[in-house]
Amino acid sequence: MPKPVAVTGNEAVANALRQVNPDVCAAYPITPQTDMMQRFASFVSNGQVDTEIILVESEHSAMSACIGAAAAGGRVITATSSQGLALMWEMLFIAAGDSLPIIMPVVNRALSAPLNIHGDHSDAMGARDSGWIQLWSENAQEAYDNTIQAFRIGEHPEIRLPVMINMDGFIISHSIETMEYLEDEVVKSFVGEYQDAYPLLDLKKPKSYGPLILPDLYHEYKRLQHEIMGRVKNVVLNVAEEFEKISGRKYGLFETYRLEDAEVALVILGSAAGTAKDVVDAVRDKGIKAGLLKPRLFRPFPYEEVAQALEHLKAVCVMDRADSFGGYGPVFLEVSSALYQNGKGPALINKIYGLGGRDFLPEHAEAVFNELNEIASGGSIKTIKEYIGVRQ
Amino acid sequence: MATPLKLKELSKKPDLLTHGHRMCAGCGAPIVVKMVLMASEYPLVASNATGCLEVSTCISEYTAWKIPWIHSAFENAAATISGVETMYRAWKKKGKITEKVKFIAFGGDGGTYDIGFQSLSGAMERGHDMVYICYDNGAYMNTGIQRSSATPRGADTTTSPVGSVVLGKIQRRKDLTRIMAAHNIPYVAQASPSHWLDLMKKVRKALDVDGPAFINILSPCNRGWRSKTDDAIALSKLAVETCYWPLYEIENGVTRITFKPKEKKPLEEFLKPQGRFKHMFAPGNEHLLKQLQEDIDMEWERLNKESSTEK
Numbered sequence: 001m002p003k004p005v006a007v008t009g010n011e012a013v014a015n016a017l018r019q020v021n022p023d024v025c026a027a028y029p030i031t032p033q034t035d036m037m038q039r040f041a042s043f044v045s046n047g048q049v050d051t052e053i054i055l056v057e058s059e060h061s062a063m064s065a066c067i068g069a070a071a072a073g074g075r076v077i078t079a080t081s082s083q084g085l086a087l088m089w090e091m092l093f094i095a096a097g098d099s100l101p102i103i104m105p106v107v108n109r110a111l112s113a114p115l116n117i118h119g120d121h122s123d124a125m126g127a128r129d130s131g132w133i134q135l136w137s138e139n140a141q142e143a144y145d146n147t148i149q150a151f152r153i154g155e156h157p158e159i160r161l162p163v164m165i166n167m168d169g170f171i172i173s174h175s176i177e178t179m180e181y182l183e184d185e186v187v188k189s190f191v192g193e194y195q196d197a198y199p200l201l202d203l204k205k206p207k208s209y210g211p212l213i214l215p216d217l218y219h220e221y222k223r224l225q226h227e228i229m230g231r232v233k234n235v236v237l238n239v240a241e242e243f244e245k246i247s248g249r250k251y252g253l254f255e256t257y258r259l260e261d262a263e264v265a266l267v268i269l270g271s272a273a274g275t276a277k278d279v280v281d282a283v284r285d286k287g288i289k290a291g292l293l294k295p296r297l298f299r300p301f302p303y304e305e306v307a308q309a310l311e312h313l314k315a316v317c318v319m320d321r322a323d324s325f326g327g328y329g330p331v332f333l334e335v336s337s338a339l340y341q342n343g344k345g346p347a348l349i350n351k352i353y354g355l356g357g358r359d360f361l362p363e364h365a366e367a368v369f370n371e372l373n374e375i376a377s378g379g380s381i382k383t384i385k386e387y388i389g390v391r392q
Numbered sequence: 393m394a395t396p397l398k399l400k401e402l403s404k405k406p407d408l409l410t411h412g413h414r415m416c417a418g419c420g421a422p423i424v425v426k427m428v429l430m431a432s433e434y435p436l437v438a439s440n441a442t443g444c445l446e447v448s449t450c451i452s453e454y455t456a457w458k459i460p461w462i463h464s465a466f467e468n469a470a471a472t473i474s475g476v477e478t479m480y481r482a483w484k485k486k487g488k489i490t491e492k493v494k495f496i497a498f499g500g501d502g503g504t505y506d507i508g509f510q511s512l513s514g515a516m517e518r519g520h521d522m523v524y525i526c527y528d529n530g531a532y533m534n535t536g537i538q539r540s541s542a543t544p545r546g547a548d549t550t551t552s553p554v555g556s557v558v559l560g561k562i563q564r565r566k567d568l569t570r571i572m573a574a575h576n577i578p579y580v581a582q583a584s585p586s587h588w589l590d591l592m593k594k595v596r597k598a599l600d601v602d603g604p605a606f607i608n609i610l611s612p613c614n615r616g617w618r619s620k621t622d623d624a625i626a627l628s629k630l631a632v633e634t635c636y637w638p639l640y641e642i643e644n645g646v647t648r649i650t651f652k653p654k655e656k657k658p659l660e661e662f663l664k665p666q667g668r669f670k671h672m673f674a675p676g677n678e679h680l681l682k683q684l685q686e687d688i689d690m691e692w693e694r695l696n697k698e699s700s701t702e703k
Binding site for chain 2: 023024026050051052054055056057058060061064065066067068069070071072073074076090091094098200201202203206207208209210211212213214217
């Protein structure tokens with residue numbers, strides 16, 4: 001039986017990758033991801049995996065090598081953060097456009113300038129439209145579990161898309177938490193052998209990857225990507241159901257916390273959701289009917305399900321650890337769209353928090369709940385989008 | 393048994409880049425690619441940088457490639473093939489593939505000297521078993537003849553246009569072949585389609601190497617060079633005979649000139665048929681010719697000093 005262990009998020013995910021034992025890994029160091037790929041490199045050096053590792057000269061080449069290796073026909077991983085993901089940006093679209101199920105943990109970190117190595121979601125949100133599936137994690141356990149499930153989701157024959165597993169830089173990657181590993185054999189049999197339908201290394205059937213597609217077919221090609229994304233939700237749920245059987249842990253498209261009878265709620269991604277759940281309990285004791293929704297699958301975004309989960313509320317604050325300057329936060333945009341199409345729903349506000357590793361404290365969440373409670377009690381919305389936790 | 397490098401025998405081998413591709417009439421690149429593929433005795437997998445060769449040989453839903461081929465972006469043909477080659481090694485280790493396969497990356501000078509330089513350098517340093525072929529036509533021809541770091545000094549391009557103040561490209565071209573040799577990889581060479589036997593021998597050597605190899609191959613472009621469509625081979629021959637494009641190889645650190653013209657022809661013979669150098673022959677611009685000749689002479693002299701005695 002699995003025993004609880006105390007590990008960092010990077011260590012947990014590195015171990016998930018060890019248990020999956022992929023064919024090829026291409027990696028480049030960047031804080032706060034570095035420690036994950038260092039650990040993986042030591043698994044290679046010590047013969048704990050059969051993986052061939054490519055220690056490339058940039059993240060652009062890391063993703064390019066992953067694309068070559070995945071097109072060749074095997075199971076491929078990399079990992080990155082921040083500027084590294086930004087440098088990969090061009091290649092992210094190509095990995096998705098070529099239908100290559102590359103698996104990539106992203107240890108979320110702020111983007112320059114100014115230079116900052118700490119946790120926020122700007123990197124992954126910048127890659128939102130690249131065609132990658134995005135899973136988000138609250139803690140080391142979820143990062144580990146999401147990594148294992150990502151292989152089954154991305155490699156599913158009806159999907160064949162790359163998957164990003166997001167986890168907050170430092171807060172998850174470097175903090176020691178209690179979690180449980182699955183047995184190596186259990187993971188191995190859960191992910192199974194990967195069979196690529198169109199391997200470039202099949203010399204008997206030569207294939208051309210990456211053609212030029214002109215206006216006669218490009219539009220249809222992109223519509224196909226859109227259609228494939230539409231199938232992801234079901235696969236995520238089916239994989240989660242199977243994963244529950246081997247782990248006892250339940251996953252969905254998102255998690256709700258005390259939401260059913262709530263009047264006000266936060267929508268919040270990543271590690272801050274943990275802090276916010278404690279605050280939900282605390283403000284409930286003070287008489288505020290608070291709840292929380294934590295997205296797990298951000299791309300594709302489960303619009304209908306999120307809208308249904310939130311429609312009964314009076315006021316909701318969507319919390320963004322990234323900004324779209326001149327626009328609303330990226331999670332807010334999705335939730336707004338979901339509720340608009342739903343036709344009915346709560347009053348909605350947007351708070352930008354925790355950029356560049358700024359602590360998200362319980363009192364920040366409590367202040368937001370107080371504001372939501374005022375709105376729910378008939379008060380007006382003063383500001384739709386606002387930064388919180390700002391030093392005066 | 394290797395196919396002898398004789399025209400009669402080679403003509404029996406299938407074209408691995410078929411007709412029907414959409415390269416311009418008279419382009420040097422498909423000639424170069426066909427020679428490279430024909431020289432191989434191994435099954436090949438190729439990657440291709442974005443560029444003329446790539447956009448003209450695989451337009452959905454057609455492909456001119458009879459071998460497994462991958463294009464991903466402009467600056468990463470080397471990184472992309474390094475991923476394919478690594479998967480091959482992973483599978484070889486596990487017994488999932490048993491054949492001996494070789495890996496080639498094709499890139500133009502823009503995709504190799506400039507934007508793909510880092511990716512190429514990285515792949516060479518990592519020691520992948522691959523051959524990188526640069527087909528060097530001396531400018532960004534696919535986007536319409538913009539100067540690259542491979543463009544010769546003085547050449548008229550759309551971003552180094554000859555004007556009343558600036559007379560074409562000011563800077564000397566980057567010597568990429570030497571830079572690749574400085575990576576201390578097993579095999580580096582320079583070749584020209586005019587000397588097909590020399591070219592194919594070099595490709596064979598490069599493929600036989602267990603590790604990275606680089607070949608820089610001159611590839612005339614009549615659109616960019618402003619030359620006649622049937623002049624590709626004649627011009628590449630003149631490039632060699634004027635020592636503008638010396639044929640040499642560096643095998644395990646030993647430099648050898650593989651073709652020494654009996655008489656070094658004046659550079660003008662190579663330049664004159666090309667419109668991109670037209671202004672260099674105008675009265676008052678003699679210094680441009682002189683400077684380019686000096687560049688060429690200096691390199692030829694250096695190469696002669698460095699090379700071992702010809703076999």
